[in-house]
Amino acid sequence: MSQSFNDVTTDNFSLLSSKIVAILAEATFIAIDTEFTGLGEKHDNVRAPNIEERYQNLVKVVKSHALSAIGLTAFKKTHSDASSSTWRVDNFNILLSLQASYTVSHQSLRFLADxxxxxxxxxxKGLPYTAGADAEANPDTVRYLFRHMLYEVNRLKIPIVIHNGLMDLMYLYYSMYTDLPANLLIFAADLSDMFPGGIIDTKYISDYVSKEPVSFLSYLYKKYEREQKRRKIAKDNEEDANPKEKFVRRHIIVDVQPPIPIDTLNLNELKRTLNSTSGESEGNLSTKAKKRRRRNQRVSTQEEKPYCEQYALHGYCKQNKKCGKSHDLDFILDEMEKSSGKKTTGQTLDIVKGADVVVTPPDMTDEIVMPAPPPAPEPAYYHSAHFDSFMTGYIFAHQLQEFRDYNVHSNKLYLMGKDIPLPIQKSAFSKLSKGWLDLKSEIEKTHGQ
Known part of the structure; x- marks a missing residue:
C-alpha cells in the first residue's frame, strides 16, 4: 500500500504553504517525524548517563548537522461512536536544504541511501533554510511556514505526537525557530510553553504504559494495523459485549486524503508512493526494560528463528542486505503469533494483503533456508519522513482506544537507557529562554493580527 502525501518542494511551496497551515489548524493532533544527517557518533557520547551532559552533547550534534526532511501528518477525528472512530489524514513531506556547511555522518548517509x-x-528542490536565531523568516520561507504553524498550534492547543522524538524536537527547534537553550531544564520549559496542547511520545506509551515487548516504530504500526483489522471483523459478532469490552474492541478508520490538487504541481512526483519498514535503533535499554522484554519473549534457545531476531527486536540489522534472514514484518508477526498460539486465519492475512501498505523492500530480504518460506516480497519504497509521521499518528490513534485520557501520558519523553521519562514542564528551577520569548513576541505580532 502506498499512502497519499503532499511532496512539498520549491516547485509548489508558495502555492501549498497557506493550505498546509489551514489543514494543520483543524487537526485533532499532529504527528511529526524528521530526517537528519546525523545522530551522533560514539565519541559524541549522546547517550551519556547524565541527562544534562547528554543534552549538551546532542546540542553539538544538532548544530553541526542538518535537517533533510520533515514529515507532518494531520489527524482530524471526523466521527466517533461505540464501535469505531474515523480520522481524516493529510500527509506532508517537506524537503529541506540547509544553506550552510554541515556534517553528514556515514551511518545516516548509508541509512538514507539504502x-x-x-x-x-x-x-x-529542497526548501532553503538557515538555522538558529538570526535567520530571517520572510513570507516565502519555510521558517515562516513553521512559525505560522506554531502560532496556530499554540493558540488552539493542538497536541503534538512523536515517537522517541527528543532529537526530532531539538532539530526542529534549532532549524525552524531559534537557538537551542543553554540547558535541558530551559529547553523542556520552552517546549511546554510552545506546545500547550501537550507532546505525546508513543515510544514512552508503548514501553511504560502498554508495556509492549517490542516498540520500534514500524513494528508497532504493523502490529496495531493487524489488531485494528481483527477488531473490525469481530465488531459485528459482538453486539452484546459489555461497554468496557466494546471500548477495548473499538477500531479506527483512517481516511487518507489525496494530494492537494494544484495545477502547477508535478503530477508524476505527487503520484510517487513510498513506505518504510525501517525503525530506529533502540540503543541501550534500561535494566527494567531488558527484564520486561526477556519475560515477554521467552522462547526455546534451541530453536532457530526463520527471521532476523535483531531486526524483530530493534528494527535495525547491521548486516542489512547481507543478512540471510527475513526482515519482513508481516512474516515476523506471523511467526510470533504462531509461537504464541494465536491463530493467523486466512481471513486476517487477506485483510493485511488487501490494505494499501507495502512494508517490505525486497532488497532487505535475502533467500531464507526454512521449511516454509515467507511470502514473495513486494515492490520497494524508500524511507520517508511523511510515512514515519503517518505511522506515529496511526499508533497514537490506536493507543487512544486503550485509554480515554491521553493527558495522563503527555509531556513525558522516552530516554534511551533510562527508567524514567524526561518531563516536559516548567519548574521552579527553570525559566523560558530569551530566544523563545523574543520569537514568541515576534510570532504574535506577525500572525496574531
Missing part, C-alpha cells in the same frame, strides 16, 4: 532517499532531488 532507504532510497533522493539526494539529487533534495539538492535541486
Amino acid at each position: 532507504s532510497g532517499f533522493d539526494f539529487n532531488k533534495q539538492i535541486r
